Amino acid sequence: MFMKPSVKDNKRKAILDAATELMVLKPTATLQEIADHAHIGIATLHRYFSTRELLLDALALNAIGLVDEALTGILNDDSDMLRFLTEVFEVLIPLGSKMSFLSFAASVEENPDILAEEARVKQPLREAVEGWQTRGLLNAAMPAHWMITVMYNLLFVAWQEIQNGNLAKNDAPQLLVSTVIQGFGAPGRSGS
Amino acid sequence: MFMKPSVKDNKRKAILDAATELMVLKPTATLQEIADHAHIGIATLHRYFSTRELLLDALALNAIGLVDEALTGILNDDSDMLRFLTEVFEVLIPLGSKMSFLSFAASVEENPDILAEEARVKQPLREAVEGWQTRGLLNAAMPAHWMITVMYNLLFVAWQEIQNGNLAKNDAPQLLVSTVIQGFGAPGRSGS
DNA sequence: ATATAATGATATATTTATCTATCATTTATT
DNA sequence: AATAAATGATAGATAAATATATCATTATAT
Numbered sequence: 001m002f003m004k005p006s007v008k009d010n011k012r013k014a015i016l017d018a019a020t021e022l023m024v025l026k027p028t029a030t031l032q033e034i035a036d037h038a039h040i041g042i043a044t045l046h047r048y049f050s051t052r053e054l055l056l057d058a059l060a061l062n063a064i065g066l067v068d069e070a071l072t073g074i075l076n077d078d079s080d081m082l083r084f085l086t087e088v089f090e091v092l093i094p095l096g097s098k099m100s101f102l103s104f105a106a107s108v109e110e111n112p113d114i115l116a117e118e119a120r121v122k123q124p125l126r127e128a129v130e131g132w133q134t135r136g137l138l139n140a141a142m143p144a145h146w147m148i149t150v151m152y153n154l155l156f157v158a159w160q161e162i163q164n165g166n167l168a169k170n171d172a173p174q175l176l177v178s179t180v181i182q183g184f185g186a187p188g189r190s191g192s
Numbered sequence: 193m194f195m196k197p198s199v200k201d202n203k204r205k206a207i208l209d210a211a212t213e214l215m216v217l218k219p220t221a222t223l224q225e226i227a228d229h230a231h232i233g234i235a236t237l238h239r240y241f242s243t244r245e246l247l248l249d250a251l252a253l254n255a256i257g258l259v260d261e262a263l264t265g266i267l268n269d270d271s272d273m274l275r276f277l278t279e280v281f282e283v284l285i286p287l288g289s290k291m292s293f294l295s296f297a298a299s300v301e302e303n304p305d306i307l308a309e310e311a312r313v314k315q316p317l318r319e320a321v322e323g324w325q326t327r328g329l330l331n332a333a334m335p336a337h338w339m340i341t342v343m344y345n346l347l348f349v350a351w352q353e354i355q356n357g358n359l360a361k362n363d364a365p366q367l368l369v370s371t372v373i374q375g376f377g378a379p380g381r382s383g384s
Numbered sequence: 385a386t387a388t389a390a391t392g393a394t395a396t397a398t399t400t401a402t403c404t405a406t407c408a409t410t411t412a413t414t
Numbered sequence: 415a416a417t418a419a420a421t422g423a424t425a426g427a428t429a430a431a432t433a434t435a436t437c438a439t440t441a442t443a444t
Contacts, residue, residue: 041422183375233392
């Protein structure tokens with residue numbers, strides 16, 4: 001049954017958000033630095049996450065959960081590919097700092113639960129891509145796995161560019177769609 | 193004047209290569225782990241790099257130097273864009289683990305020398321891209337900075353995929369060219 | 385073959401980070 | 415306003431990483 005998130009739950013999520021933000025920028029950040037960045041005392045940080053390892057696992061699970069939640073909110077109709085992709089990018093770009101976990105965790109993470117969750121969350125997009133390939137909307141000669149990997153990475157790149165002030169938040173989804181579907185080539189030109 | 197690299201220089205580079213490989217995979221690796229991965233004693237590691245910080249700076253500079261070297265070897269004629277890009281990808285994909293420094297270091301690194309070198313190395317490709325935009329070969333509506341950033345990131349992604357066994361080394365350059373120039377869209381289809 | 389240099393293993397010191405505990409203060413609840 | 419809960423600052427204990435030093439062994443050069 002549904003339980004309304006308590007104050008503690010919200011604080012926990014706020015800590016995870018701040019920690020994610022910092023860890024993406026500086027993976028070697030100490031617990032003290034994380035606490036500072038979250039504007040809490042280190043004692044409180046320990047009350048929420050008793051060890052560093054537990055905190056890191058929680059970061060990954062939180063990221064996966066947020067992506068999952070964002071995707072389930074829109075994954076219902078993939079008949080209009082461009083519309084669908086735009087929506088996916090719109091909801092996932094703001095989760096940029098979390099995306100890095102889905103992009104890189106695979107090579108680093110050893111926790112099997114997390115790896116399984118990660119694969120599960122990525123599954124719907126994979127199926128959509130394969131469907132579009134079958135329908136001739138996407139290049140069937142290109143490995144679906146490659147396309148998924150590229151998209152997840154570019155989500156993170158787009159988020160970084162927004163953070164660095166090089167890209168307008170509102171331009172990002174369209175730019176991403178254009179990038180992955182048409183590439184950089186001039187419109188109307190053959191790539192031969 | 194030119195000095196032939198000594199045995200020590202070669203060993204130094206070997207250490208940097210091994211360290212880079214590990215640090216990309218595990219940015220929190222300890223000096224002991226780095227020494228193990230390089231198959232040397234930790235005492236020797238300290239003889240080459242007296243502090244961790246010096247080692248990390250050397251990693252970044254080494255990465256930049258190798259990319260620079262690889263690019264200056266081919267950057268002479270950008271009249272055939274596809275041929276040019278293919279060559280760039282061919283020489284840079286094997287440097288994948290080093291590319292991560294050029295992709296991500298910007299946000300972390302504070303050493304101004306390193307940041308300056310990084311910008312300098314990226315300059316030729318930026319100019320080539322802008323030239324192709326002017327000539328109508330690349331989408332002039334897309335920011336050159338975005339295209340450069342995406343290409344550098346995809347170089348790293350491609351390298352990762354090769355490492356993970358998901359992509360054949362020999363397929364990678366063509367796949368990258370196809371990805372950045374045409375995107376994922378089915379050939380011959382308009383993206384409207 | 386000998387001398388020189390480099391290396392690895394090991395010990396130790398120093399620094400840094402993590403973890404645990406305490407307590408006064410602040411914040412929320414009723 | 416009184417009570418309970420949460421917090422932050424701080425101190426101390428433990429653990430881990432970094433840095434330095436020594437020495438026997440191995441590799442290199444002459």
